[in-house]
Each structure stands twice: as structure tokens, then as C-alpha cells.
Amino acid sequence: IFLIISGTKRHLVILFRLCGVLIIMQAQLKANRVSGARRAFAPAGRRLSVKVMNATVLISNTKGGGHAFIGLYLAKELLKKGHKVTIMNDGDESKLTKKTPFSKYSELVREGATIAWGDPTKPSTYPRGSFDVVYDNNGKDLASCQPMIDHFKHKVDHYVFVSSAGAYKADSIEPMHVEGDARKSTAGHVEVEAYLEKVRIPFTVFQPLYIYGPNTAKDCEQWFVDRIIRDRPVPIPAPGIQLTSLTHVEDVASMLALVPGNRKAIGQLYNVCSDRCISFVGICKSVAKALGKEANIVLYSPEKVGTGKSGKAEGFPFRTVHFFASSDKAKRELGWKPKHDFQKDVAALVADYKAQGRDKKEVDFSIDDKILVALGTPVKAAAASNGTTNGFSRVSSPAQAESTTSSAPRRPSFSPRRDLKIQRTVLPTNWRDSVDGGEAVPASTAASRPARSSSVPKDWRSAL
Amino acid sequence: MDKTTNPSAIAWHNNNLIHLSQFLAPVLGAYGSAAPVGSQDLDKMQVASRQNVRSTAVRPKAAARRVQVISARYSNWRDQLANSSPSSSSSSVEPKKILMMGGTRFIGLYLARQLVEAGHEVTLFTRGKKKVAYEIPDDTPSSFASFSRSIKHIQGDRMDFPEVERKLAREGFQVVYDINGREAVEVEPVLKGTKSTLEQYIYCSSAGVYLKNDMMPHREEDAVDPKSRHKGKLDTEELLRKSGVNFTSIRPVYIYGPLNYNPVEEWFFHRLKAGRPIPVPGSGQQVTQLGHVKDLATAFVQVLGNKKAARQIYNISGERFVTFDGIAKACAKAMGAPEPEIIHYNAKEFDFGKDKPFPMRDQHFFASVDKAMADLDWQPEFGLVGGLTDSYNKDFGRGTFRKEANFKCDDLILEKIKGSAFSAPKASAAAAPAPAMSRASWR
Numbered sequence: 001i002f003l004i005i006s007g008t009k010r011h012l013v014i015l016f017r018l019c020g021v022l023i024i025m026q027a028q029l030k031a032n033r034v035s036g037a038r039r040a041f042a043p044a045g046r047r048l049s050v051k052v053m054n055a056t057v058l059i060s061n062t063k064g065g066g067h068a069f070i071g072l073y074l075a076k077e078l079l080k081k082g083h084k085v086t087i088m089n090d091g092d093e094s095k096l097t098k099k100t101p102f103s104k105y106s107e108l109v110r111e112g113a114t115i116a117w118g119d120p121t122k123p124s125t126y127p128r129g130s131f132d133v134v135y136d137n138n139g140k141d142l143a144s145c146q147p148m149i150d151h152f153k154h155k156v157d158h159y160v161f162v163s164s165a166g167a168y169k170a171d172s173i174e175p176m177h178v179e180g181d182a183r184k185s186t187a188g189h190v191e192v193e194a195y196l197e198k199v200r201i202p203f204t205v206f207q208p209l210y211i212y213g214p215n216t217a218k219d220c221e222q223w224f225v226d227r228i229i230r231d232r233p234v235p236i237p238a239p240g241i242q243l244t245s246l247t248h249v250e251d252v253a254s255m256l257a258l259v260p261g262n263r264k265a266i267g268q269l270y271n272v273c274s275d276r277c278i279s280f281v282g283i284c285k286s287v288a289k290a291l292g293k294e295a296n297i298v299l300y301s302p303e304k305v306g307t308g309k310s311g312k313a314e315g316f317p318f319r320t321v322h323f324f325a326s327s328d329k330a331k332r333e334l335g336w337k338p339k340h341d342f343q344k345d346v347a348a349l350v351a352d353y354k355a356q357g358r359d360k361k362e363v364d365f366s367i368d369d370k371i372l373v374a375l376g377t378p379v380k381a382a383a384a385s386n387g388t389t390n391g392f393s394r395v396s397s398p399a400q401a402e403s404t405t406s407s408a409p410r411r412p413s414f415s416p417r418r419d420l421k422i423q424r425t426v427l428p429t430n431w432r433d434s435v436d437g438g439e440a441v442p443a444s445t446a447a448s449r450p451a452r453s454s455s456v457p458k459d460w461r462s463a464l
Numbered sequence: 465m466d467k468t469t470n471p472s473a474i475a476w477h478n479n480n481l482i483h484l485s486q487f488l489a490p491v492l493g494a495y496g497s498a499a500p501v502g503s504q505d506l507d508k509m510q511v512a513s514r515q516n517v518r519s520t521a522v523r524p525k526a527a528a529r530r531v532q533v534i535s536a537r538y539s540n541w542r543d544q545l546a547n548s549s550p551s552s553s554s555s556s557v558e559p560k561k562i563l564m565m566g567g568t569r570f571i572g573l574y575l576a577r578q579l580v581e582a583g584h585e586v587t588l589f590t591r592g593k594k595k596v597a598y599e600i601p602d603d604t605p606s607s608f609a610s611f612s613r614s615i616k617h618i619q620g621d622r623m624d625f626p627e628v629e630r631k632l633a634r635e636g637f638q639v640v641y642d643i644n645g646r647e648a649v650e651v652e653p654v655l656k657g658t659k660s661t662l663e664q665y666i667y668c669s670s671a672g673v674y675l676k677n678d679m680m681p682h683r684e685e686d687a688v689d690p691k692s693r694h695k696g697k698l699d700t701e702e703l704l705r706k707s708g709v710n711f712t713s714i715r716p717v718y719i720y721g722p723l724n725y726n727p728v729e730e731w732f733f734h735r736l737k738a739g740r741p742i743p744v745p746g747s748g749q750q751v752t753q754l755g756h757v758k759d760l761a762t763a764f765v766q767v768l769g770n771k772k773a774a775r776q777i778y779n780i781s782g783e784r785f786v787t788f789d790g791i792a793k794a795c796a797k798a799m800g801a802p803e804p805e806i807i808h809y810n811a812k813e814f815d816f817g818k819d820k821p822f823p824m825r826d827q828h829f830f831a832s833v834d835k836a837m838a839d840l841d842w843q844p845e846f847g848l849v850g851g852l853t854d855s856y857n858k859d860f861g862r863g864t865f866r867k868e869a870n871f872k873c874d875d876l877i878l879e880k881i882k883g884s885a886f887s888a889p890k891a892s893a894a895a896a897p898a899p900a901m902s903r904a905s906w907r
Contacts, residue, residue, distance in 0.1 A: 013527070013531075017530075017534070172789060172790060172793075173786060173790030173794055174784045174785060174786050174787075175785065175786075178784065238747065239746060239747035239749060241746075241747070241828065243680060243751060275681075275683075276679045276680065277679070277680055277681075278678050278679045279828070281678065282678025283678075285678060322749065322751065328834050328837075332838075342679065343679055464812075
């Protein structure tokens with residue numbers, strides 16, 4: 001400005017006009033913020049950072065696991081925005097197209113997407129053509145990610161790595177995971193991020209948590225439905241109040257689809273999760289409510305029962321520690337908002353489950369039974385878990401409950417059998433001796449008790 | 465620039481335009497525009513730049529009119545900047561006459577000081593049982609001197625409603641900070657007394673009103689519990705909503721900080737100091753949230769004059785959540801004590817009578833503060849360990865606390881869990897020569 005002052009008056013005028021234009025832009029930005037009202041046109045600030053364009057997008061999708069259906073929904077979201085989408089799926093086409101989510105790819109083809117089957121670790125199998133944005137929704141470590149990164153290093157505007165919030169180190173003091181927190185040293189995803197930085201490709205990393213929704217390849221809340229719909233006890237790792245984040249796949253897809261054209265997201269990591277988390281007991285209650293039943297929750301300690309190791313319990317679908325994260329960064333920087341709420345979705349999920357006929361299918365409850373036996377509360381006819389549970393009416397059905405209680409004489413109000421919700425167990429005849437802090441009744445010997453029953457555990461009151 | 469409130473960007477504009485106008489002033493001597501350069505003068509000068517030596521009566525050409533429009537918009541923009549930029553609301557809000565109900569115990573101490581510093585005229589309405597201005601650890605002699613000079617006082621009992629109305633009438637309060645209100649009836653006389661001049665009523669409610677829910681965190685739109693202990697707060701919010709006044713309700717979670725009269729961190733500090741194990745109910749994995757009192761005070765200040773806060777409710781607390789076990793560990797870190805022994809017990813197995821065995825609700829209890837962070841342009845300054853260290857260094861660590869240590873419940877628990885093998889550690893003997901200032905010199 002000071003140099004131009006030496007020019008003619010005309011230059012000054014042009015200069016003032018320029019200032020004016022700049023001021024108007026600032027004013028628009030400012031006015032937008034101050035008035036809080038939505039303007040008819042996008043504010044200048046947004047216009048500068050997000051260019052609306054039709055990008056050619058490649059999604060490299062995994063062949064199974066909890067992330068498998070991200071590709072399907074992400075493709076739908078991108079197609080809605082007008083981008084050109086190609087999905088390259090890993091795995092065997094003939095086998096995978098028989099199950100969800102891959103069986104739904106035909107819907108994508110109808111909307112104009114291209115489906116290819118290839119091996120993400122072999123660039124020669126990649127679909128031909130140039131891509132503006134590449135999503136790696138497959139690799140979990142450097143070995144599986146590096147070939148793709150190296151191939152697209154200098155060819156893409158934006159490279160998105162769908163990582164996992166499982167890489168965060170569990171923090172027993174402040175359990176919520178925030179971007180920037182410490183990660184596990186063993187996490188392969190961290191190596192991939194370091195490589196992306198080294199290679200200087202414009203990247204964004206997303207870290208999802210547990211995802212639910214239709215067409216998934218891996219059970220999430222279905223584990224709970226399996227047990228509650230069959231009136232089985234639901235074994236939950238104690239204390240049952242652990243909080244976990246459950247996010248609908250459409251919300252995950254909507255966040256990932258904000259990337260094309262968004263230069264602010266380059267070099268950033270984002271947690272992908274709903275802004276609410278739910279406890280295990282809360283999931284049971286929601287599912288039970290949707291099914292119109294009562295959940296029979298059995299809390300157990302995986303370590304004591306022998307099925308647990310380092311934050312995971314055998315047979316349980318979730319980590320046994322708090323596992324939830326903050327998605328505030330994505331909300332602030334990407335303008336993302338979750339639309340789903342698990343408690344509102346659960347009715348639809350349960351209806352989906354029944355529609356697929358899963359309530360009639362066999363489920364392997366062997367680990368459940370192992371746990372319940374170890375707790376001394378086995379479910380009757382454990383053998384039935386291998387056969388069909390069809391037509392096998394359990395004590396919990398109202399008609400039978402009535403008959404058992406009406407036949408026996410009125411008992412005093414406490415009952416170890418009822419309190420522990422033992423289904424069918426034969427109590428030792430002298431069980432009353434153990435009440436009121438008396439001598440614990442020793443477990444009856446093999447000779448004196450029938451083969452299938454078990455005695456009340458000595459510490460039954462601690463289970464209350 | 466992605467931040468439109470970027471002060472350096474604004475300053476750049478300001479600086480450059482002022483330089484230009486100063487350059488132009490001699491050139492436009494004919495106009496005789498007087499210094500200081502105001503926006504009006506800028507208009508004239510910008511028009512003059514086009515016309516310069518021509519007659520002043522000539523109708524400006526289209527281009528010049530465009531420039532006039534531009535400069536008019538510019539001056540509008542500057543006005544808007546000055547008046548309602550939320551980022552520095554308290555400094556750019558004009559000084560108000562503020563009434564604070566209470567303000568001599570905890571939150572009010574920090575809030576009153578911040579408001580006085582921001583240039584407002586603050587009056588405390590208290591019974592007068594405590595001095596209105598007394599030194600707190602965060603004061604410096606000069607800051608305290610200026611505070612005690614500026615702070616005003618109206619003596620009265622807020623439960624005497626006619627008296628309240630009478631004493632507030634004709635005072636002309638524009639903003640009311642009601643931080644000790646419990647029931648809706650207490651608010652009515654204040655509203656009536658300030659009716660003619662009231663611009664904003666800021667109420668300190670509580671996150672305890674939220675209904676217990678399996679889905680967490682609590683958000684401002686969540687269901688509230690009509691049977692909670694804090695029903696009075698709910699009634700008050702409802703009254704404020706019905707009255708049509710411009711109100712804002714703040715719902716803090718657990719507040720901590722120097723001079724806390726609720727034994728939140730103090731409870732842990734007592735046990736850590738005595739070297740006792742810390743009994744935590746259940747699994748210790750219940751998640752809760754602590755918010756530093758200074759951050760709460762800052763949030764209250766950010767509400768003042770903020771148009772976005774009109775008739776809104778905000779959760780205010782720390783940004784991150786913490787488990788019960790985590791609080792014990794964080795307090796130990798803040799004190800520089802070794803990691804504590806934590807004993808878990810089943811609360812149902814005991815009968816503690818009236819004593820509280822643990823200072824917090826035995827449930828998940830935390831709320832999302834992102835609405836406040838977005839609307840009020842507020843950010844908690846203190847993290848957990850940092851805040852607890854601040855509280856320790858300024859309060860407990862100096863030997864001051866409000867409630868004496870009461871280990872009765874602890875002993876019941878430990879006796880049961882560990883059996884008679886447990887004996888209170890020798891540290892209890894060390895606690896006996898309690899420092900002379902122990903019984904709250906902050907009374």
C-alpha cells in the first residue's frame with residue numbers, strides 16, 4: 001500500500017475499491033458470525049476452504065469386520081453429493097457377494113458407482129484411472145497400507161486412512177479419548193500415520209469406535225439381542241457400567257464424506273463417534289425394552305472366570321474398559337453433526353434382526369455356558385445350546401413361573417434361587433443352614449447329587 | 465483468515481486505514497476534516513479522493529457512490545465489532561450495574577472480582593454475616609485494594625421477600641447474577657424489584673436436575689428429573705422462562721477450587737494426607753466431571769451481554785471426564801503424594817446412617833459443555849490435575865479446609881473389608897497436632 005501511494009490518484013481509487021471489497025468480505029464473515037442467521041449464500045470463509053467439485057473417489061474396502069459396511073454407506077453418501085465413486089473390495093468376490101454388506105453393492109451400481117475386486121496390497125489389481133480422493137478402509141498396519149500409499153503418493157489430492165480409536169491407550173483416570181491422547185505402542189495404525197506424514201501425502205485420519213447399523217458384517221448390538229430374545233441370561237463383565245460409544249454407520253459415512261474438497265482436514269486426525277455413549281447395562285435395557293422383555297443380566301469378572309485378558313473378555317463383543325471418545329473436533333472443524341441416537345434406533349435394529357430370521361437361528365452359547373457354570377448358575381439343558389431352542393419353554397415364561405410358584409408352599413420373602421435368578425438348580429437339602437451367616441454348606445459330593453445340578457456357591461450373597 | 469475475530473487482522477485493517485487517512489488529510493485540506501479521524505470523516509475523504517479539487521457541490525458519480533456504500537458498510541462493520549463481538553464480551557460490553565445475590569462464599573468471590581475488573585459496578589446482596597470483601601489466596605494486595613474499594617453491598621435477607629423488593633427498587637440494576645437461589649419463590653421479589661431496568665438475569669442452577677440416563681453425557685436438551693434434590697432449581701428455571709425475562713441458566717457439575725465449602729477435593733486430600741486408603745463405592749469406574757470455580761466464573765462473565773445466551777441453558781464444567789478412581793489418583797498427583805491405595809466396597813452392605821461415605825453420587829454424572837464452548841466462546845482453562853494442584857496450593861496445602869476430617873465411614877468400611885487386621889495408620893497421630901489455622905480461617 002505504501003509503495004502504491006507514490007502512484008497516481010487513479011491507483012489510489014482502485015486501492016480503496018480493493019480495500020472496500022476486502023472489507024465487505026470481512027463484513028460478511030463477521031456479520032454472519034454476529035447475526036447468527038443463515039445467509040442466502042455460503043459465507044466467504046467457507047467458500048474459500050471448501051470447493052464444491054465432483055471428485056473421483058476410490059474406496060479401498062476391507063473384506064470383513066466392523067468396518068466392512070463403511071464402504072457401502074460412504075459410497076452412498078458420496079454419490080449423493082455428486083462424486084464419482086469406485087469401490088475396490090478386498091477378498092473373494094464369489095464368496096463375499098453372498099453376505100452383507102457386499103450383497104448390497106448392486107444398489108451402488110444402480111446409482112452409478114463402479115465396483116472392482118482387487119487386493120489392496122497389490123497395485124496391479126487396482127482399478128485403472130486417476131483418482132482425486134482415496135479412502136483406505138482396509139489396512140490396519142503398515143504392511144497392508146504401504147503399497148497403496150506408495151502407489152497413490154503423488155497422484156491424489158487427498159488420502160484418507162480409516163484407522164481405529166482402538167489405538168488409544170486406555171486411561172483409567174480420564175477415560176474419554178480425545179485427539180492427541182497417547183496411543184498404544186503396539187498399534188499398527190500409528191505406524192501408518194507416521195508413514196503418511198513422512199511421505200508428505202495430504203492425508204486425513206479417521207478413528208471410528210464401534211459401529212452399528214443395517215447390513216453390517218460384524219455383530220454389535222446383535223450379541224445382546226441373541227440372548228435377550230431367547231430369554232437367556234446376558235453375561236456382562238462387571239461392573240456393567242462401562243461406557244462404550246456406539247455410532248450409526250450413516251453418521252460415520254457422513255463424516256468421512258466431508259473430506260473431498262476440504263483442505264482444512266489435511267494433516268488432521270478425527271475421532272468418529274456419536275456424541276453420546278452408553279453403558280453395557282444400558283444396552284441390555286434398551287434392547288430388552290424394544291423386545292418387550294426383561295433382561296436377565298449376570299455380572300461376572302472375566303479374570304476370575306478365566307475368560308478375560310487385558311481389557312477383553314472372551315465371547316463379549318466389546319472391550320471391557322471404558323471406550324468412548326470425543327467428536328468435538330470433527331463438529332468444530334468439519335461442521336459434522338451426528339443424526340442418530342442408539343436408544344431411538346434400537347427398535348429398528350431389533351426389527352431388522354427379526355426380519356432376517358435370526359431369532360430362529362442357532363447361536364453358539366458355549367462360552368456363555370462356560371461362564372455361567374463357573375459362576376455356579378448354569379442354564380438348564382446346557383446341551384440345548386447346541387440343538388435348537390425352538391419350543392423349549394424356559395422358566396421365565398409366565399405360565400411356567402406361575403405353576404412352579406403356586407405348587408410350592410408360600411416361602412419366606414428371601415430366596416437364593418430367585419435372587420440369583422437361577423433357572424433350574426437343585427439346592428442341597430440343607431441349604432438353610434448357610435443362611436444368616438452360619439456355616440457355609442459344603443458342596444454335595446458327586447455321589448449324593450444328580451449329575452447335572454450344582455450347589456449354591458458359598459458366596460451367593462456377594463452376587464446380590 | 466479463518467478467524468474473523470482475528471484481532472491482529474482487525475488491527476491491521478485499522479492501522480492501515482488510519483495511516484491512509486492521515487496521509488490524505490493534508491491533501492484534502494479543502495475539506496478541513498478534523499482529527500481524530502472518525503468513520504464519518506473517512507466517508508468524506510473517500511468521496512473526496514475521487515473529486516479532489518473539483519467543486520464540492522458536484523453530485524458524486526456512480527463510482528464514488530459505490531465507495532460511499534462501501535465505507536458505510538465498513539463503519540457498520542466497525543460498530544458491530546465494537547458492540548457485540550462475543551469473543552471479548554465483557555471487555556467490549558459497556559459497564560453495567562450488576563446485582564449479585566450472595567457472593568461471599570465461593571463462586572461469587574471469583575465472579576465478583578472478575579466483574580469488577582471488567583469495569584462493572586457490582587453490588588452484593590447478603591445478610592452481612594461475612595465481610596463483603598476479604599482477602600482470598602488469589603488476591604494480590606493491589607487487586608484486593610481496588611476490589612474492596614469498588615464492591616458495594618446491600619444488606620438484607622433474601623428470604624424476606626417484601627424487604628428484598630423494597631431494597632432493590634429504584635436501584636437501577638441492569639444485570640442480576642443469582643448464585644444462591646434455591647427455590648422459585650426467592651426469585652420473584654428480585655424480578656419485581658428490578659423490573660424496570662433489568663436487562664439480563666443469570667441464574668446458577670445445577671446439573672443435578674438431569675434425569676439419570678444410560679446414555680451419557682447429559683446435554684442441555686435432556687430430560688430433567690422432577691424428583692431430584694434440585695427441584696427448586698428446575699422450578700426457578702421454569703419461572704424465569706414463563707416470566708419472559710432475558711435469562712440464562714448455568715448448570716455446573718461438581719465445582720472445585722480454592723475455598724470450596726463442599727468437601728469434593730477436600731475429602732480426598734484429608735485421606736491422602738493421613739496416609740489412609742481411599743474407599744470408593746462400587747467399581748470406582750463411575751465417570752464424573754469436575755469443573756474449576758474460576759472457569760465457572762469466567763463462563764458467567766461471558767454470558768453477560770451475550771445475545772446468543774438469551775433464554776438458554778448451559779452446562780459448565782471441565783472439558784474432560786474422570787472416574788472415581790481417577791479423582792483419587794489425580795488428587796494424589798496434585799498433592800505430590802504417592803499413588804493411593806483404593807478400596808472398593810459395595811455400598812449396599814453398609815448402613816452409614818446420616819454420614820456420607822463418599823462425596824459424590826454413586827452413578828455416572830457428567831455433562832457435555834460443547835454448547836457453552838461454542839456459544840459463549842469460553843474454554844475451561846484448568847485441566848484436572850492442574851486445577852486440583854491450584855486448589856491444593858491455595859487452600860488445603862496451606863493448612864486450611866472447611867470440614868474436619870471424619871473417618872467414621874472409612875473405618876466401618878475398612879473394618880469390614882480388611883477385618884480387624886486393619887488399624888488406623890500411625891499417620892492419624894500425625895494429624896493430631898493439627899495446625900492452628902485448621903478450622904477454616906476463611907470464615
